[in-house]
Amino acid sequence: MTRIAFYGSSLLSSYWNGAATYYRGLIRQLARLGYEVTFYEPNVYERQKHRDICPPNWCKVVVYDGTKAALKEVAAMAREADVVVKASGVGFEDDALMDHVLAAARPGALRIYWDVDAPATLAELRADADHPLYRQLKEVDVVLTYGGGKPVVQGYRAFGARECVPIYNALDPETHYPVRPEIRFRSDLAFLGNRLPDREARVDEFFFKPASMLPNQTFLLGGSGWDDKPRGENVRYMGHVSTRYHNAFNATPKAVLNINRASMAENGFSPATRVFEAAGAGACLITDAWAGIELFLKEGEEVLVARDGKDVAEILVRLDPVEAEAIGRRARARILRDHTYTHRAAEVDRIISRHVRPPRVEAAE
Known part of the structure; x- marks a missing residue:
């Protein structure tokens, strides 16, 4: 051995x-x-x-x-x-x-x-x-x-x-998979990530900006370090979310957002763990744009790609729950086939x- x-x-x-x-x-x-x-x-x-x-x-x-x-x-x-x-x-x-x-x-x-x-x-x-x-x-x-x-x-x-x-x-299918939604994670868009220096500006752009543009939609923020971050009334902060709750966090919202850190986005070809965890739970994933995403998920069918916060807002406005569910289902099938x-x-x-x-x-x- x-x-x-x-x-x-x-x-x-x-x-x-x-x-x-x-x-x-x-x-x-x-x-x-x-x-x-x-x-x-x-x-x-x-x-x-x-x-x-x-x-x-x-x-x-x-x-x-x-x-x-x-x-x-x-x-x-x-x-x-x-x-x-x-x-x-x-x-x-x-x-x-x-x-x-x-x-x-x-x-x-x-x-x-x-x-x-x-x-x-x-x-x-x-x-x-x-x-x-x-x-x-x-x-x-x-x-x-x-x-x-x-x-x-x-x-x-x-x-x-x-x-x-x-x-x-x-994806580890034994730990990340579809579960029943939980009321506490209900939102139109959820993002889970720790507050880090080379991520914060991108979170401002891809999460907080669309939240300010869409006051009638609900946004959920999870992760460590955001306690004193200014946010609108439609943004709810949960703090650290244990991995035991990630499936419900991903399965409940209409869509889940992935935001790469600056270095990862600039380099490309670096999908975060959140991409696979969300897809494994059947989530409709919206991600910031980065080179190489087509190696993992097909844009428009298995993942939605945003170039900036305005794109995120536009996606949310036109995204209905039925379409979101279909995108999440296709993403899960692709990841199970090719990326475990x-x-x-x-x-x-x-x-x-x-x-x-x-x-x-x-x-x-």
């Missing part, structure tokens, strides 16, 4: 951690392929106080204190793994963690850097000639990314990566199998 040591932000909590469902979907499916995964996550940002799930039976989770001593202790455990993964955005001493993990990995182990925000990372590399990742990439065998397509692959290769492969977000974590885990398995010998043992069904 191939053992993976995975160092990431959090598997147990989505609090200030948009990658949670990405990690869960991939690791659950890798476990089904026979991998033994241990996920190491720091106890920071009060994530452990806002757990969405209990430690699962398909992955061992080690939570360590946010101290340098604890970091060194868990990094040393990398020596026991056949595959060592350091994800970006862990949130505590990322550069030091990367160095310690790479140093601890035994000879012959596959060393992976998994970037869940590749466009932003590449921008940092371009701006900082002394960035630690320049040095660290020389010790990494494979770079996997949250998405990004050819622009990200070309960018990483230009900075010295031996191999770079996008592993896109996807079963598909993504198979890609990761092929990459690992090229590097790790002897071949892994298949898990019994």
Whole structure:
């Protein structure tokens, strides 16, 4: 059995951690392929106080204190793994963690850097000639990314990566699926996302602007950090929404809005987890425009695309519930066919199998 040591932000909590469902979907499916995964996550940002799930039976989770001593202790455990993964955005001493993990990995182990925000990372590399990742990439065998397509692959290769492969977000049908609507999530348009510096201006444009243009329609905002954001009377703020309520959040409104962060939108080919979660719940999805969306959903039939806030308002005015339901139904069928974590885990398995010998043992069904 191939053992993976995975160092990431959090598997147990989505609090200030948009990658949670990405990690869960991939690791659950890798476990089904026979991998033994241990996920190491720091106890920071009060994530452990806002757990969405209990430690699962398909992955061992080690939570360590946010101290340098604890970091060194868990990094040393990398020596026991056949595959060592350091994800970006862990949130505590990322550069030091990367160095310690790479140093601890035994000879012959596959060393992976998994970037869940590749466009932003590449921008940092371009701006900082002394960035630690320049040095660290020389010790990494494979770079996997949250998405990004050819622009990200070309960018990483230009900075010295031996191999770079996008592993896109996807749907876990066991966790995101249609449910009965809940009154508390009833609205014409709902958006779920944390307040981040490179997203806020786009949220102003794609969410708050149409809300101001359509005072007779109702808007629902979920996510952390928006408490003091000025908003109209037709905008209701819910705060952090646990992943256990995402299905109802997506299934209840007439439409659900996806807004990419600026770096993701500019790069393209980077569908957010929300795209697949919403489609999995059968939601009618409105998304901001970004290059590559046609690889995942067909515009006008499976997703509605807005270039600005005015487009969002116009879409809402003409969108009736029957059409919205049909769009959501077609989106769900497309995602189930082509974009589940079963598909993504198979890609990761092929990459690992090229590097790790002897071949892994298949898990019994």
